[in-house]
Amino acid sequence: MTAVGFLYPGYSAEDDYERIEQLFASDVRLPVVHTDIGEDAHRVDALIRMGEADRLAAGVEELRLAGAEAVVWACTSGSFVYGWEGAQEQIRNLARAAGMPASSTSFAFAHALQHLGVSRVAIAATYPEDVAAYFAGFLKSAGVEVTATRGSGIITAAEVGTWGRDEVLELALAGDHPSAEVVLLPDTALHTAAYLPELEQVLGKPVLTANQVSVWEGLRLTERKVWAEKLGKLFARPE
Template sequence: MSPRLGLLYPTRDCGEDDFADLCRRLDPAIDLDFAYPEWDPGIGDVEDLDAAGQAAAVRALGAPESLTKAADGFAEPPDVVSWACSSCSFTHGLDGAREQADALSAHLGVPASSTSLAYLAALDRLGVDRVALASVYHPDLTDVFAAFLAEAGVTTVHSVSADAGSDRALATWDADRIRDLATAADHGDARAVLVPETALHTTPSLAELEERLGKPVLTATAVTVRHALDLAGATRERGGLGTLFAATGDGRRPNSSAR
Protein backbone atom coordinates (compact mmCIF):
# COMPACT_ATOMS: atom_id res chain seq x y z
CA MET A 1 0.00 0.00 0.00
CA SER A 2 1.35 3.40 -0.96
CA PRO A 3 1.82 5.87 1.90
CA ARG A 4 -0.03 9.16 1.88
CA LEU A 5 2.38 12.08 2.07
CA GLY A 6 1.11 15.31 3.61
CA LEU A 7 3.09 18.41 2.71
CA LEU A 8 2.73 21.74 4.46
CA TYR A 9 3.57 24.29 1.78
CA PRO A 10 4.15 28.03 2.17
CA THR A 11 2.66 29.56 -1.01
CA ARG A 12 -0.50 28.28 -2.64
CA ASP A 13 -0.43 27.44 -6.38
CA CYS A 14 3.33 27.83 -6.71
CA GLY A 15 5.62 24.78 -6.85
CA GLU A 16 3.27 22.03 -5.70
CA ASP A 17 3.21 20.55 -9.21
CA ASP A 18 6.93 19.74 -8.98
CA PHE A 19 6.26 17.58 -5.93
CA ALA A 20 3.31 15.99 -7.73
CA ASP A 21 5.53 15.30 -10.75
CA LEU A 22 8.15 13.53 -8.64
CA CYS A 23 5.56 11.48 -6.74
CA ARG A 24 3.97 10.37 -10.03
CA ARG A 25 7.32 9.22 -11.41
CA LEU A 26 7.95 6.87 -8.50
CA ASP A 27 6.85 3.26 -8.81
CA PRO A 28 4.40 2.82 -7.29
CA ALA A 29 3.32 6.44 -7.24
CA ILE A 30 2.85 8.28 -3.95
CA ASP A 31 -0.44 9.77 -2.79
CA LEU A 32 0.05 13.45 -2.01
CA ASP A 33 -1.90 16.13 -0.19
CA PHE A 34 -1.14 19.76 0.68
CA ALA A 35 -2.08 22.11 3.50
CA TYR A 36 -1.05 25.74 3.90
CA PRO A 37 0.08 27.71 6.95
CA GLU A 38 -1.18 31.29 6.99
CA TRP A 39 1.17 34.23 6.71
CA ASP A 40 0.84 36.79 9.49
CA PRO A 41 -1.78 39.28 8.19
CA GLY A 42 0.19 42.13 9.73
CA ILE A 43 3.13 41.45 7.42
CA GLY A 44 1.50 42.66 4.20
CA ASP A 45 3.17 41.74 0.91
CA VAL A 46 6.28 39.69 1.65
CA GLU A 47 7.84 40.82 -1.65
CA ASP A 48 7.86 44.41 -0.39
CA LEU A 49 9.88 43.59 2.73
CA ASP A 50 13.62 44.05 3.05
CA ALA A 51 15.86 41.06 3.78
CA ALA A 52 15.42 41.37 7.55
CA GLY A 53 11.66 41.68 7.21
CA GLN A 54 11.44 38.64 4.96
CA ALA A 55 13.52 36.62 7.40
CA ALA A 56 11.16 37.60 10.23
CA ALA A 57 8.14 36.68 8.10
CA VAL A 58 9.38 33.21 7.26
CA ARG A 59 10.28 32.59 10.90
CA ALA A 60 6.74 33.50 11.94
CA LEU A 61 5.23 31.26 9.28
CA GLY A 62 7.30 28.35 10.57
CA ALA A 63 6.29 28.70 14.22
CA PRO A 64 5.21 25.28 15.53
CA GLU A 65 1.73 26.55 16.41
CA SER A 66 1.30 27.86 12.85
CA LEU A 67 2.26 24.49 11.41
CA THR A 68 0.06 22.38 13.68
CA LYS A 69 -2.92 24.60 12.95
CA ALA A 70 -2.34 24.25 9.21
CA ALA A 71 -1.95 20.48 9.52
CA ASP A 72 -5.63 20.23 10.41
CA GLY A 73 -6.34 21.26 6.80
CA PHE A 74 -5.31 17.99 5.17
CA ALA A 75 -8.21 16.38 3.30
CA GLU A 76 -7.30 12.99 4.80
CA PRO A 77 -4.91 12.06 7.60
CA PRO A 78 -1.40 11.56 6.13
CA ASP A 79 0.89 8.65 6.95
CA VAL A 80 3.87 11.00 7.07
CA VAL A 81 4.10 14.79 6.99
CA SER A 82 6.80 17.30 6.05
CA TRP A 83 7.10 21.07 6.29
CA ALA A 84 8.05 21.61 2.64
CA CYS A 85 9.84 24.92 3.00
CA SER A 86 13.60 25.36 3.24
CA SER A 87 13.95 28.86 4.64
CA CYS A 88 10.98 28.57 7.03
CA SER A 89 12.70 25.64 8.69
CA PHE A 90 16.43 26.44 8.63
CA THR A 91 15.92 30.00 9.93
CA HIS A 92 14.87 28.41 13.23
CA GLY A 93 18.23 26.66 13.59
CA LEU A 94 18.73 22.94 14.05
CA ASP A 95 16.93 22.73 17.39
CA GLY A 96 14.08 24.85 16.05
CA ALA A 97 13.69 22.65 12.97
CA ARG A 98 13.52 19.61 15.19
CA GLU A 99 10.93 21.35 17.36
CA GLN A 100 8.78 21.96 14.26
CA ALA A 101 8.94 18.29 13.30
CA ASP A 102 8.27 17.11 16.85
CA ALA A 103 5.23 19.38 17.14
CA LEU A 104 3.78 18.07 13.89
CA SER A 105 4.44 14.46 14.83
CA ALA A 106 2.80 14.89 18.22
CA HIS A 107 -0.18 16.70 16.69
CA LEU A 108 -0.86 14.20 13.89
CA GLY A 109 0.52 11.03 15.44
CA VAL A 110 2.70 10.26 12.39
CA PRO A 111 6.40 10.72 11.51
CA ALA A 112 7.27 14.30 10.56
CA SER A 113 10.16 16.23 9.08
CA SER A 114 10.95 19.35 7.06
CA THR A 115 12.95 20.20 3.97
CA SER A 116 15.91 21.41 6.03
CA LEU A 117 16.01 18.25 8.13
CA ALA A 118 15.61 16.25 4.93
CA TYR A 119 18.78 17.87 3.59
CA LEU A 120 20.68 16.64 6.63
CA ALA A 121 19.23 13.15 6.21
CA ALA A 122 20.21 13.12 2.52
CA LEU A 123 23.77 14.21 3.26
CA ASP A 124 24.08 11.58 5.97
CA ARG A 125 22.67 8.97 3.60
CA LEU A 126 25.30 9.84 0.99
CA GLY A 127 28.16 10.26 3.44
CA VAL A 128 28.74 13.87 2.36
CA ASP A 129 29.94 16.65 4.66
CA ARG A 130 31.33 19.23 2.20
CA VAL A 131 28.83 20.99 -0.04
CA ALA A 132 28.24 23.91 -2.36
CA LEU A 133 25.04 25.98 -2.12
CA ALA A 134 23.13 27.05 -5.22
CA SER A 135 21.00 29.52 -3.29
CA VAL A 136 18.18 31.63 -4.67
CA TYR A 137 18.18 33.69 -1.47
CA HIS A 138 19.68 37.00 -0.38
CA PRO A 139 23.32 36.41 0.72
CA ASP A 140 22.36 36.97 4.38
CA LEU A 141 19.79 34.15 4.19
CA THR A 142 22.26 31.92 2.36
CA ASP A 143 24.62 32.41 5.30
CA VAL A 144 21.85 31.34 7.68
CA PHE A 145 21.44 28.09 5.75
CA ALA A 146 25.20 27.52 5.80
CA ALA A 147 25.14 28.05 9.57
CA PHE A 148 22.30 25.53 9.90
CA LEU A 149 24.36 22.97 7.98
CA ALA A 150 27.41 23.75 10.11
CA GLU A 151 25.40 22.94 13.25
CA ALA A 152 25.11 19.42 11.84
CA GLY A 153 28.80 19.19 10.92
CA VAL A 154 28.43 20.02 7.23
CA THR A 155 30.91 22.48 5.70
CA THR A 156 29.88 24.85 2.91
CA VAL A 157 32.92 25.26 0.66
CA HIS A 158 31.29 27.62 -1.84
CA SER A 159 27.96 29.35 -2.37
CA VAL A 160 26.20 31.66 -4.78
CA SER A 161 23.16 33.77 -3.94
CA ALA A 162 20.74 34.73 -6.70
CA ASP A 163 18.66 37.03 -4.44
CA ALA A 164 15.76 36.11 -6.69
CA GLY A 165 12.70 37.41 -4.87
CA SER A 166 9.36 35.73 -4.32
CA ASP A 167 8.29 32.10 -4.51
CA ARG A 168 6.07 32.95 -7.46
CA ALA A 169 9.00 34.42 -9.36
CA LEU A 170 11.10 31.35 -8.63
CA ALA A 171 8.33 29.04 -9.80
CA THR A 172 8.74 30.51 -13.30
CA TRP A 173 12.44 29.65 -13.58
CA ASP A 174 13.15 27.28 -16.46
CA ALA A 175 15.60 24.38 -16.52
CA ASP A 176 18.37 26.48 -18.07
CA ARG A 177 18.27 29.03 -15.29
CA ILE A 178 18.32 26.37 -12.60
CA ARG A 179 21.21 24.61 -14.35
CA ASP A 180 23.19 27.85 -14.61
CA LEU A 181 22.74 28.49 -10.88
CA ALA A 182 23.87 24.98 -9.93
CA THR A 183 26.85 25.20 -12.28
CA ALA A 184 27.91 28.54 -10.83
CA ALA A 185 27.72 27.13 -7.32
CA ASP A 186 29.76 24.01 -7.99
CA HIS A 187 33.25 23.74 -6.54
CA GLY A 188 35.96 21.13 -6.79
CA ASP A 189 35.99 20.56 -3.02
CA ALA A 190 32.20 20.10 -2.81
CA ARG A 191 30.90 16.54 -2.81
CA ALA A 192 27.34 17.63 -3.52
CA VAL A 193 25.50 20.74 -4.70
CA LEU A 194 22.40 21.80 -2.76
CA VAL A 195 19.52 23.74 -4.37
CA PRO A 196 17.39 24.70 -1.34
CA GLU A 197 14.09 26.07 -2.67
CA THR A 198 10.76 24.23 -2.91
CA ALA A 199 9.27 26.67 -5.44
CA LEU A 200 11.74 25.64 -8.15
CA HIS A 201 10.65 23.03 -10.69
CA THR A 202 13.65 20.72 -10.56
CA THR A 203 12.24 17.21 -11.01
CA PRO A 204 12.58 17.05 -14.83
CA SER A 205 16.25 18.11 -14.54
CA LEU A 206 17.49 15.86 -11.74
CA ALA A 207 19.41 13.41 -13.91
CA GLU A 208 20.75 16.07 -16.28
CA LEU A 209 22.05 18.23 -13.43
CA GLU A 210 23.97 15.36 -11.88
CA GLU A 211 25.37 14.23 -15.21
CA ARG A 212 26.55 17.76 -15.94
CA LEU A 213 28.23 18.33 -12.56
CA GLY A 214 29.39 14.78 -11.95
CA LYS A 215 28.13 14.67 -8.36
CA PRO A 216 24.84 14.56 -6.43
CA VAL A 217 22.63 17.62 -6.90
CA LEU A 218 20.20 17.69 -4.01
CA THR A 219 17.08 19.70 -4.73
CA ALA A 220 14.51 20.68 -2.14
CA THR A 221 11.77 18.64 -3.78
CA ALA A 222 13.86 15.48 -3.99
CA VAL A 223 15.22 15.53 -0.44
CA THR A 224 11.80 16.30 1.05
CA VAL A 225 10.09 13.39 -0.69
CA ARG A 226 12.95 10.94 -0.14
CA HIS A 227 13.17 11.59 3.60
CA ALA A 228 9.41 11.40 4.03
CA LEU A 229 9.39 8.00 2.32
CA ASP A 230 12.22 6.80 4.55
CA LEU A 231 10.27 7.88 7.63
CA ALA A 232 7.24 6.00 6.32
CA GLY A 233 9.34 2.90 5.63
CA ALA A 234 8.48 3.05 1.92
CA THR A 235 11.52 2.41 -0.27
CA ARG A 236 11.39 3.82 -3.79
CA GLU A 237 14.20 3.33 -6.30
CA ARG A 238 13.86 4.79 -9.76
CA GLY A 239 16.30 5.69 -12.52
CA GLY A 240 16.34 9.19 -13.96
CA LEU A 241 15.58 10.89 -10.64
CA GLY A 242 19.09 11.47 -9.36
CA THR A 243 21.26 9.85 -6.72
CA LEU A 244 18.70 9.82 -3.92
CA PHE A 245 16.34 7.54 -5.82
CA ALA A 246 18.93 5.42 -7.62
CA ALA A 247 19.35 1.77 -6.70
CA THR A 248 22.75 1.10 -5.11
CA GLY A 249 22.67 -2.63 -5.76
CA ASP A 250 24.94 -3.61 -2.89
CA GLY A 251 23.30 -1.75 -0.04
CA ARG A 252 26.09 0.81 0.40
CA ARG A 253 25.33 4.48 0.56
CA PRO A 254 25.99 6.18 -2.80
CA ASN A 255 29.11 8.37 -2.75
CA SER A 256 30.06 6.94 0.62
CA SER A 257 33.75 7.57 -0.08
CA ALA A 258 33.16 11.32 -0.40
CA ARG A 259 34.02 12.27 3.17
Protein backbone atom coordinates in the same frame (compact mmCIF):
# COMPACT_ATOMS: atom_id res chain seq x y z
CA MET B 1 -0.45 2.32 -0.30
CA THR B 2 1.89 4.81 1.35
CA ALA B 3 0.84 8.44 1.74
CA VAL B 4 3.23 11.19 2.78
CA GLY B 5 1.75 14.62 3.44
CA PHE B 6 3.42 17.95 2.72
CA LEU B 7 2.71 21.37 4.18
CA TYR B 8 3.74 23.68 1.38
CA PRO B 9 3.94 27.47 1.81
CA GLY B 10 1.88 29.31 -0.77
CA TYR B 11 1.91 28.43 -4.47
CA SER B 12 5.12 28.23 -6.49
CA ALA B 13 6.52 24.79 -7.39
CA GLU B 14 4.05 22.47 -5.66
CA ASP B 15 3.49 20.64 -8.96
CA ASP B 16 6.92 19.05 -8.42
CA TYR B 17 5.19 16.70 -5.96
CA GLU B 18 2.68 15.56 -8.56
CA ARG B 19 5.51 15.01 -11.03
CA ILE B 20 7.50 12.98 -8.52
CA GLU B 21 4.44 10.89 -7.65
CA GLN B 22 3.98 10.11 -11.35
CA LEU B 23 7.64 9.18 -11.74
CA PHE B 24 7.30 6.63 -8.94
CA ALA B 25 4.53 4.83 -10.86
CA SER B 26 3.66 2.99 -7.66
CA ASP B 27 1.20 3.10 -4.77
CA VAL B 28 2.90 6.11 -3.19
CA ARG B 29 0.74 9.21 -2.78
CA LEU B 30 2.05 12.69 -1.99
CA PRO B 31 -0.85 14.95 -0.92
CA VAL B 32 -0.01 18.64 -0.55
CA VAL B 33 -1.73 21.18 1.70
CA HIS B 34 -0.91 24.86 1.22
CA THR B 35 -0.11 26.91 4.31
CA ASP B 36 -0.67 30.62 4.81
CA ILE B 37 2.67 32.30 4.15
CA GLY B 38 1.76 35.76 5.34
CA GLU B 39 4.31 37.95 3.56
CA ASP B 40 6.07 36.39 0.57
CA ALA B 41 9.60 37.47 1.37
CA HIS B 42 12.96 35.74 1.75
CA ARG B 43 13.64 37.89 4.79
CA VAL B 44 14.45 36.40 8.18
CA ASP B 45 11.60 38.00 10.14
CA ALA B 46 9.03 37.04 7.48
CA LEU B 47 10.39 33.49 7.29
CA ILE B 48 10.16 33.04 11.06
CA ARG B 49 6.51 34.09 10.96
CA MET B 50 5.91 31.76 8.01
CA GLY B 51 7.07 28.78 10.09
CA GLU B 52 5.10 29.52 13.24
CA ALA B 53 3.41 26.56 14.89
CA ASP B 54 -0.17 27.73 14.39
CA ARG B 55 0.32 28.22 10.64
CA LEU B 56 1.59 24.66 10.30
CA ALA B 57 -0.96 23.11 12.64
CA ALA B 58 -3.78 24.60 10.58
CA GLY B 59 -3.07 22.18 7.72
CA VAL B 60 -2.61 18.89 9.52
CA GLU B 61 -6.27 17.86 9.71
CA GLU B 62 -6.56 17.95 5.92
CA LEU B 63 -3.47 15.76 5.65
CA ARG B 64 -4.88 13.29 8.16
CA LEU B 65 -8.06 13.07 6.09
CA ALA B 66 -5.90 12.40 3.03
CA GLY B 67 -4.45 9.37 4.82
CA ALA B 68 -0.98 10.77 5.43
CA GLU B 69 1.26 8.59 7.57
CA ALA B 70 3.96 11.25 7.98
CA VAL B 71 4.18 14.98 7.36
CA VAL B 72 6.99 17.18 6.04
CA TRP B 73 7.11 20.96 6.39
CA ALA B 74 8.16 21.54 2.79
CA CYS B 75 9.96 24.79 3.39
CA THR B 76 13.70 25.04 3.82
CA SER B 77 14.07 28.71 4.70
CA GLY B 78 11.06 28.61 7.02
CA SER B 79 12.86 26.02 9.13
CA PHE B 80 16.62 26.72 9.01
CA VAL B 81 16.14 30.37 10.05
CA TYR B 82 15.18 28.99 13.46
CA GLY B 83 18.62 27.45 13.87
CA TRP B 84 19.26 23.77 14.56
CA GLU B 85 17.59 23.61 17.97
CA GLY B 86 14.75 25.90 17.00
CA ALA B 87 14.04 23.85 13.89
CA GLN B 88 13.95 20.69 16.00
CA GLU B 89 11.39 22.30 18.30
CA GLN B 90 9.36 23.36 15.26
CA ILE B 91 9.19 19.74 14.11
CA ARG B 92 8.36 18.41 17.57
CA ASN B 93 5.43 20.82 17.71
CA LEU B 94 4.31 19.75 14.24
CA ALA B 95 4.49 16.06 15.14
CA ARG B 96 2.37 16.65 18.25
CA ALA B 97 -0.20 18.66 16.29
CA ALA B 98 -0.37 16.10 13.49
CA GLY B 99 -0.18 12.97 15.60
CA MET B 100 2.32 11.44 13.19
CA PRO B 101 6.07 11.53 12.43
CA ALA B 102 7.19 14.90 11.12
CA SER B 103 10.22 16.57 9.60
CA SER B 104 11.16 19.55 7.44
CA THR B 105 13.10 20.15 4.25
CA SER B 106 16.08 21.48 6.19
CA PHE B 107 16.46 18.21 8.09
CA ALA B 108 15.76 16.34 4.85
CA PHE B 109 18.94 17.81 3.39
CA ALA B 110 20.97 16.80 6.44
CA HIS B 111 19.61 13.25 6.43
CA ALA B 112 20.02 12.86 2.64
CA LEU B 113 23.68 13.86 2.91
CA GLN B 114 24.17 11.23 5.61
CA HIS B 115 22.47 8.66 3.38
CA LEU B 116 24.79 9.46 0.47
CA GLY B 117 27.82 9.42 2.73
CA VAL B 118 29.02 12.87 1.70
CA SER B 119 29.97 15.86 3.83
CA ARG B 120 31.39 18.57 1.54
CA VAL B 121 28.70 20.61 -0.16
CA ALA B 122 28.20 23.71 -2.27
CA ILE B 123 25.01 25.71 -1.80
CA ALA B 124 23.38 27.25 -4.88
CA ALA B 125 20.52 29.27 -3.43
CA THR B 126 17.89 31.54 -4.90
CA TYR B 127 17.82 33.47 -1.61
CA PRO B 128 19.61 36.70 -0.70
CA GLU B 129 23.11 36.11 0.65
CA ASP B 130 22.18 36.65 4.30
CA VAL B 131 19.41 34.04 4.17
CA ALA B 132 21.66 31.56 2.34
CA ALA B 133 24.19 32.02 5.15
CA TYR B 134 21.59 30.78 7.65
CA PHE B 135 21.30 27.55 5.66
CA ALA B 136 25.08 27.15 5.66
CA GLY B 137 25.08 27.59 9.42
CA PHE B 138 22.31 25.02 9.83
CA LEU B 139 24.26 22.46 7.82
CA LYS B 140 27.43 23.13 9.78
CA SER B 141 25.46 22.22 12.92
CA ALA B 142 24.87 18.84 11.25
CA GLY B 143 28.61 18.33 10.75
CA VAL B 144 28.55 19.29 7.06
CA GLU B 145 31.45 21.18 5.47
CA VAL B 146 30.11 24.00 3.30
CA THR B 147 32.75 24.73 0.65
CA ALA B 148 30.84 27.55 -1.06
CA THR B 149 27.57 29.45 -0.61
CA ARG B 150 25.99 31.43 -3.43
CA GLY B 151 22.88 33.54 -3.03
CA SER B 152 20.90 34.95 -5.95
CA GLY B 153 19.14 37.80 -4.20
CA ILE B 154 15.59 36.71 -5.08
CA ILE B 155 13.15 38.07 -2.53
CA THR B 156 9.87 36.29 -3.35
CA ALA B 157 8.92 32.66 -3.83
CA ALA B 158 6.55 33.79 -6.56
CA GLU B 159 9.50 34.95 -8.68
CA VAL B 160 11.48 31.78 -8.01
CA GLY B 161 8.50 29.72 -9.16
CA THR B 162 8.77 31.26 -12.64
CA TRP B 163 12.31 29.95 -13.19
CA GLY B 164 12.70 27.16 -15.74
CA ARG B 165 15.40 24.79 -16.95
CA ASP B 166 17.90 27.39 -18.11
CA GLU B 167 17.80 29.38 -14.87
CA VAL B 168 18.06 26.23 -12.75
CA LEU B 169 21.07 24.96 -14.68
CA GLU B 170 22.74 28.36 -14.51
CA LEU B 171 22.14 28.53 -10.76
CA ALA B 172 23.62 25.08 -10.15
CA LEU B 173 26.68 25.71 -12.31
CA ALA B 174 27.33 29.08 -10.70
CA GLY B 175 27.01 27.64 -7.21
CA ASP B 176 29.20 24.58 -7.71
CA HIS B 177 32.69 24.35 -6.23
CA PRO B 178 35.49 21.96 -7.28
CA SER B 179 35.88 20.52 -3.77
CA ALA B 180 32.15 19.95 -3.23
CA GLU B 181 30.94 16.36 -3.38
CA VAL B 182 27.35 17.46 -3.94
CA VAL B 183 25.48 20.63 -4.90
CA LEU B 184 22.40 21.72 -2.96
CA LEU B 185 19.52 23.79 -4.37
CA PRO B 186 17.56 24.54 -1.20
CA ASP B 187 14.40 26.42 -2.28
CA THR B 188 11.09 24.48 -2.44
CA ALA B 189 9.72 27.31 -4.60
CA LEU B 190 12.12 26.24 -7.36
CA HIS B 191 10.99 23.70 -9.97
CA THR B 192 13.70 21.03 -10.14
CA ALA B 193 12.05 17.60 -10.41
CA ALA B 194 12.15 17.63 -14.22
CA TYR B 195 15.82 18.56 -14.40
CA LEU B 196 17.59 16.25 -11.95
CA PRO B 197 19.21 13.84 -14.43
CA GLU B 198 20.52 16.71 -16.55
CA LEU B 199 21.76 18.60 -13.50
CA GLU B 200 23.78 15.62 -12.30
CA GLN B 201 25.11 14.92 -15.78
CA VAL B 202 26.23 18.52 -16.34
CA LEU B 203 27.81 18.91 -12.90
CA GLY B 204 29.24 15.41 -12.75
CA LYS B 205 28.15 14.91 -9.16
CA PRO B 206 24.98 14.34 -7.12
CA VAL B 207 22.54 17.22 -6.86
CA LEU B 208 20.05 17.54 -4.03
CA THR B 209 17.05 19.81 -4.45
CA ALA B 210 14.43 20.89 -1.95
CA ASN B 211 11.33 19.12 -3.23
CA GLN B 212 13.32 16.00 -4.09
CA VAL B 213 14.77 15.64 -0.57
CA SER B 214 11.42 16.51 1.02
CA VAL B 215 9.81 13.51 -0.66
CA TRP B 216 12.75 11.27 0.22
CA GLU B 217 12.52 12.40 3.86
CA GLY B 218 8.82 11.68 4.05
CA LEU B 219 9.35 8.20 2.69
CA ARG B 220 12.18 7.68 5.17
CA LEU B 221 9.78 8.53 8.00
CA THR B 222 7.36 5.86 6.77
CA GLU B 223 10.21 3.37 6.18
CA ARG B 224 9.15 3.04 2.55
CA LYS B 225 11.88 2.60 -0.07
CA VAL B 226 11.21 3.72 -3.63
CA TRP B 227 13.68 3.83 -6.52
CA ALA B 228 13.43 6.29 -9.39
CA GLU B 229 16.42 6.87 -11.67
CA LYS B 230 14.95 10.09 -13.03
CA LEU B 231 15.10 11.62 -9.56
CA GLY B 232 18.87 11.52 -9.29
CA LYS B 233 21.44 9.72 -7.19
CA LEU B 234 19.36 10.05 -4.03
CA PHE B 235 16.68 7.74 -5.45
CA ALA B 236 19.04 5.42 -7.32
CA ARG B 237 18.71 1.72 -6.65
CA PRO B 238 21.66 0.44 -4.56
CA GLU B 239 24.30 -1.27 -6.67
